[in-house]
Amino acid sequence: MAAELTAPELIAKHRPTLDQALEAIRTRAYWSPHPEHPKAYGEDGSLDAAAGKAAFDALLGNRLDLTDQPGIDDWVGEEVSPYGIELGVTYPHADLDVLLPAMRAGRRAWRDAGAELRAMVCLEILKRISDRTHQFAHAVMHTSGQAFMMAFQAGGPHAQDRGLEAVAYAYAEQIRTPGTAEWTKPQGKRDPLALAKTFTPVPRGIGLVIGCNTFPTWNGYPGLFASLATGNAVLVKPHPRAVLPLALTVRIARDVLAEAGFDPNLVALAAERPGEGIAKTLALRPEIKIIDYTGSTAFGDWLEANARQAQVYTEKAGVNTVIVHSTDDYKGMLSNLAFSLSLYSGQMCTTPQNLLIPRDGITTDQGPKTFDEVTADLARAVDGLLGDDARANALLGAIVNPDVKARLEAAAGLGEVALASREVTNPEFPGAVVRTPVIVKLDGAKPDDEAAYMSECFGPVSFAVAVDSVTDAAELLRRTVREKGAMTVGAYTTDAEVEETIQEVCLDESAQLSLNLTGGVYVNQTAAFSDFHGSGGNPAANAALTDAAFVANRFRVVEVRRQA
Amino acid sequence: MAAELTAPELIAKHRPTLDQALEAIRTRAYWSPHPEHPKAYGEDGSLDAAAGKAAFDALLGNRLDLTDQPGIDDWVGEEVSPYGIELGVTYPHADLDVLLPAMRAGRRAWRDAGAELRAMVCLEILKRISDRTHQFAHAVMHTSGQAFMMAFQAGGPHAQDRGLEAVAYAYAEQIRTPGTAEWTKPQGKRDPLALAKTFTPVPRGIGLVIGCNTFPTWNGYPGLFASLATGNAVLVKPHPRAVLPLALTVRIARDVLAEAGFDPNLVALAAERPGEGIAKTLALRPEIKIIDYTGSTAFGDWLEANARQAQVYTEKAGVNTVIVHSTDDYKGMLSNLAFSLSLYSGQMCTTPQNLLIPRDGITTDQGPKTFDEVTADLARAVDGLLGDDARANALLGAIVNPDVKARLEAAAGLGEVALASREVTNPEFPGAVVRTPVIVKLDGAKPDDEAAYMSECFGPVSFAVAVDSVTDAAELLRRTVREKGAMTVGAYTTDAEVEETIQEVCLDESAQLSLNLTGGVYVNQTAAFSDFHGSGGNPAANAALTDAAFVANRFRVVEVRRQA
Structure with a gap:
């Protein structure tokens, strides 16, 4: 399939943003490419307030357009907004024995794309999400119960910042080892030993993102983009009360992947029936090699103890x-x-x-x-x-x-x-x-x-x-x-x-x-690229958003060495 | 206590080596500061062949000089060389309820020393080990059964390389986040929000190194130095048949720490009685936050499943x-x-x-x-x-x-x-x-x-x-x-x-x-700074020696932010 989005186009469009993000995580000064003000949207293809609201309204009462996902065996969804509205949106329910193998099919091409192109594809996904920030704001508001402005900012630009931050860390981590090396070891008077070596970042498998009710995008994006940018496929299992924002995200990711010439099944949604508890089933599947989870301590502890085949990143409860x-x-x-x-x-x-x-x-x-x-x-x-x-x-x-x-x-x-x-x-x-x-x-x-x-x-x-x-x-x-x-x-x-x-x-x-915070910065707010969210060093969370440890084990480096 | 080794002296002596190591892990070209040839030793304070042999012989039949370790409740050791010699060396057996708390006492000063000084102290330890390579060669030979030349090279310079490599990765990882940052967020016409931030790498606690019989130093040094360089204390639990090389290492580390003005109890030895199985007890102690293990798949799997309070790095068995x-x-x-x-x-x-x-x-x-x-x-x-x-x-x-x-x-x-x-x-x-x-x-x-x-x-x-x-x-x-x-x-x-x-x-x-290896490089040999040992991505090992993932989670970064 010919890619509609070519690598050179993507690099020309997004490499400067990636470079700025890399600089930001190095200095940890203030930076964000995603405007916080609702009025900043509406030009250059982004939806303004009215268009965003209309796009959200158009979703209500309908199947979300994910009919291209493999293994759909039902359509499910019973979201009721904390503001009292029944969303009436339904989502594909998957036959895992069809979906999970299908998610592996695109693995090789995604791996061979390399760290830079993967980062560019992730940035294109984030750009399209950003363009629809007004639509996401309503989706986040009516699943989390956040007030509109908070849903707009925390669910929109701040979540996108956290996603971009994860992409930057993932990229930086993957290029720390060079793609090739010449190794020549002197042997005194004899000829030196010489090897030609290649180093390839390889994914672990499928990453599972288990979303939460209160911050579906903000807490979901770091794991999603960290896993995707490091070459893994990503299965998104939203909280049953907050499916819509992540389902929209999956739709956009699949579109961008396909347009860039990759298998859209590298990102998929796993919605569930009420009380189905699909997270437990998914977490123990051998295909799932990475889990990102935000939620209760009880289930987070369960994941850490039981999902032994996976790298498990948890944000649980704490007492602040x-x-x-x-x-x-x-x-x-x-x-x-x-x-x-x-x-x-x-x-x-x-x-x-x-x-x-x-x-x-x-x-x-x-x-x-x-x-x-x-x-x-x-x-x-x-x-x-x-x-x-x-x-x-x-x-x-x-x-x-x-x-x-x-x-x-x-x-x-x-x-x-x-x-x-x-x-x-x-x-x-x-x-x-x-x-x-x-x-x-x-x-x-x-x-x-x-x-x-x-x-x-x-x-x-x-x-x-x-x-x-x-x-x-x-x-x-x-x-x-x-x-x-x-x-x-x-x-x-x-x-x-x-x-x-x-x-x-x-x-x-x-x-x-x-x-001694007395002004307009609050203890409960952190800024991507500068503040760490959690430390990963106390029982509230085993990982911090985002640092090198959050990304370094989502891939491995395979070396091939040949006599030179 | 006035330090005999001051920070400026240590930096002047070892910073160039660290810089070369950092360059080597970036290019992965051939590099080593540790000579492979036995005749290279004997000057500048290093032991030559005869002096190394004599130093080894002097150990036999005696208590190893670790009397300064806290909580000694017995002296144990029954090593018999695979070459048929009874070593007759005994080592302190520890009352863990005394030793483990004592190992925490020096934690704050070691943390506050910062990444660079910690790296310098580690390099001084490695230098002193290097000076005694001939002595270590005999100790490795008569515990592992390796032939002398292999014990010399793999147990000496190659092991020291792997330790230095771990220090370089640990240092590089800790300085990725700056020590301080000024964060200024524009607020349109209002005054910007401004925060002053500090970022401090903090250790997890005590790292436990569980040594193996065949490569006590080569497999033990990466975890030991990775944990120590990231600010943790390190307790070394050698294989009961291969205590001597690691006990000598602990002795040297304690000396250097003390001379540099730190608590020597940041590094200690835990020897055991035959059949005591102290590794299981230690692995579950709440003070132990990191475990590095080389050995059987059965015990490695047990550690991964049960030592839930710790980061567990294992190298187990595989079929090559x-x-x-x-x-x-x-x-x-x-x-x-x-x-x-x-x-x-x-x-x-x-x-x-x-x-x-x-x-x-x-x-x-x-x-x-x-x-x-x-x-x-x-x-x-x-x-x-x-x-x-x-x-x-x-x-x-x-x-x-x-x-x-x-x-x-x-x-x-x-x-x-x-x-x-x-x-x-x-x-x-x-x-x-x-x-x-x-x-x-x-x-x-x-x-x-x-x-x-x-x-x-x-x-x-x-x-x-x-x-x-x-x-x-x-x-x-x-x-x-x-x-x-x-x-x-x-x-x-x-x-x-x-x-x-x-x-x-x-x-x-x-x-x-x-x-297609047909010359003087063999499939079973890897070179530090260039080759990864294992991938951490298949059942033989959950970590690779050495990459960023091996060090990034041994410390956390604590941020303190203040209104500017």
């Missing part, structure tokens, strides 16, 4: 801590924390859960504040931030599923409520379950309270935990990271010694630390 | 294949193969086991040769190579343990013997068990023969397997690598299409291929 010791910007601290607790109703793996505050209070630029004052002021800050319903809806989004709602409702019974959760009405989507966060006071010295603050309570629930001293806070932080893991740690202190203590805990327990 | 299809240098092929089968009595994980030869014969520069002719000619080549007892002893070394001897004796019953094994007398060491290799003819079409050629028969045993065609040979190669794994594959063919077919199998199954 913020230590509040002192600040020279009390107002900035409160508003920063209030935003972090509220964003997407606390349904981020990076949202702070435990706020450790000395029971004797803290020092601030507004004078000393007692534990109760800090807690009350934070509650007021959240109230202020979310007082206006329109702004509350724009920040909170919707509760993603009934489990989160149940946890939120139960949280009020765990201790003294410093800030009660309230219902917010969404006039555009009356079916949406929208709730403000709850803050519950606990005592770090009470063994009864420990069960609450030492477990992940995913959702809009935070605990203000009174501790005897900042030393105790640091020790509790250490124990929490070591036993439960953490995606993020935050701290507020103006004391260099305290800062050093907290930093040492984070270095010792491998946790990513944000210090 | 050579396909013999055609050659334009029949004599060179035979002598090359004869050497490969004979070297160290076939007791290398890289020694060819199955020689797949078409039953209709092969084409050569000396006319067509039938299966029987090839087999007989190869037998004659081995006989010729080993006909002289002095040369036989110098090439074969001694049988490392009674299991190998028993397998060798049983092999003759597996099929028609093309070349019988014979006993060789070692006049210098009458107690040595020295045997020439056996070659047994099997039929690839007979199911009964499959049990033999599809199992690893470690030792001086090879099978000449008759196959119907070279296509069948390629398919058998594929099945062997996929099911049993392979450290090496060799092939002889003058046919481009056959070469392509075999190469494709190796790329598809991740096996390292040597083509």
Whole structure:
């Protein structure tokens, strides 16, 4: 088949972007090729707001166009938006004994394409996804429950950044060994020994991406693109409540692969029936050599223990801590924390859960504040931030599923409520379950309270935990990271010694630390090309997004040596 | 404590070597800083042959000087040389509840030293080992059973090369992320967001090196130096029959660490009583976060399945294949193969086991040769190579343990013997068990023969397997690598299409291929900085020596970000 997209065209179009990405991961300065502003879209073939909305609406109630996937034995899908809409989109259900062998067919050509062309194809896929960011925004919003602007940014440009970052790491890793080498070893007076060597990056097999409900694209793209760029085929198994964004991604990837002259079956979708639990079956298939997973600790641990034939990369649950010791910007601290607790109703793996505050209070630029004052002021800050319903809806989004709602409702019974959760009405989507966060006071010295603050309570629930001293806070932080893991740690202190203590805990327990954030950067947000997402060194995740370790074992290098 | 070795001194002394190593792993051209010739030693503080022998003799019958290790509760050791000498050296047996906590004490200073200084300390350790290469040669000879010259080269310079290679990869990996970054994100008309970030490589904990009997230093150094250079402490658990070379290594490492101002307990030895099986206990200790293992498939698989708290790097058993299809240098092929089968009595994980030869014969520069002719000619080549007892002893070394001897004796019953094994007398060491290799003819079409050629028969045993065609040979190669794994594959063919077919199998199954070797390079030898040892992509090993994947997950990067 003649390729519609030739290698020289792809290289001319995308190599400069790849080079910029390679420079960004080297300097870790700010960089992104994907605009964050919705109005930046609509020219050069990208969809504007109206066209994106129309493209999303056109999907509803229909089969997603993946009829070209091999081994379709049914069409499935029962997604209901957290905003109350039934999506009515159905997706191919696969006969794995047909689909998985078909995914191997294109393996050799994809391997022989080499690292650069594979990267270019991945960048073309990302470009087409970027062009449809407005459509993806609605798809992410109506599966994750994120508010539109967050779905647009986190599900669009930020997810694309993470995908591109993975491609850059994958490319950099594959070219570290040269394609050929001449090896000549002196032998004194005799002729030297001489060999001609070739080195070829070879894929492991099929990568399985197990998507999550809350960030289908942001958490799905790193693994998808890391595996694809290193020569593997990729099977995408979305969360049953968040199929659409990844199914659209698969459709685009298949189109680009075919246009570039490769087998479209290098990327495929595995949708499932309700309760089918296909992830377990897939994870143990011998064809699956790589697994990328985001979700519960229980299933992540199961994958790590049982999917022994595969490289398993997991992001699981953790308990994120913020230590509040002192600040020279009390107002900035409160508003920063209030935003972090509220964003997407606390349904981020990076949202702070435990706020450790000395029971004797803290020092601030507004004078000393007692534990109760800090807690009350934070509650007021959240109230202020979310007082206006329109702004509350724009920040909170919707509760993603009934489990989160149940946890939120139960949280009020765990201790003294410093800030009660309230219902917010969404006039555009009356079916949406929208709730403000709850803050519950606990005592770090009470063994009864420990069960609450030492477990992940995913959702809009935070605990203000009174501790005897900042030393105790640091020790509790250490124990929490070591036993439960953490995606993020935050701290507020103006004391260099305290800062050093907290930093040492984070270095010792491998946790990513944000210090004294009072402005427009939040502890729960990371930027691709600069911030690592997780460390891979504590129980919250066995991998970081993205570093060399995330890509280096997705391929192997095969050497062929010949006498020269 | 004031360091006797200062950082500037170490950098001045070793940075040029590190830079050369970094260049070598980038080009993969020939390079080594460690002389192969015994006569190259004796100046600049290195031991010459006599001094090395004397230093080895001085160890015999004594406690190895490791009295400074914490938690010594006994002295153990019952090594008997395969050459018949009782070494009589004893080593500290550790109370793990004392030793392991003590090994954590120096962690912070070693982490804070940074990647470059850690690399310099590792290079100083390697330099001191290199200076004592003659002493190590005897220690390796009298634990592994290698002949002196092989023990000298493989146990000395080649092992040191592999250690240095691991240091270079570890260093390169740790500096891929900058130490600091300024991140400034434009915000349209508003002030940009600005963060100052630091990135610190942090160790995982304690690395455990589980040594093997046959190549204690060569197989032990990559993991030891990769873990140490990435900031971890390292506990060395040698094979009970091959303690001495690694114990000497630990002694040197502890001295250098102390002289450079670090805690010597960052490196320690765990010797064991006969039958104690301490590796299982150690592998499950929570302090152990990295394991490097060389040995049986059964225990390697057990480690991978059970040591879930650790990164586990294994080199296990495989079945190595050579396909013999055609050659334009029949004599060179035979002598090359004869050497490969004979070297160290076939007791290398890289020694060819199955020689797949078409039953209709092969084409050569000396006319067509039938299966029987090839087999007989190869037998004659081995006989010729080993006909002289002095040369036989110098090439074969001694049988490392009674299991190998028993397998060798049983092999003759597996099929028609093309070349019988014979006993060789070692006049210098009458107690040595020295045997020439056996070659047994099997039929690839007979199911009964499959049990033999599809199992690893470690030792001086090879099978000449008759196959119907070279296509069948390629398919058998594929099945062997996929099911049993392979450290090496060799092939002889003058046919481009056959070469392509075999190469494709190796790329598809991740096996390292040597083509048409007829001179002084052998399929069972690899050179550090250029050749990968294993691929990490088939069942013989889950890691390759050495690539980025071997080092990238031994540390994590912790980011601390502050508002700028």
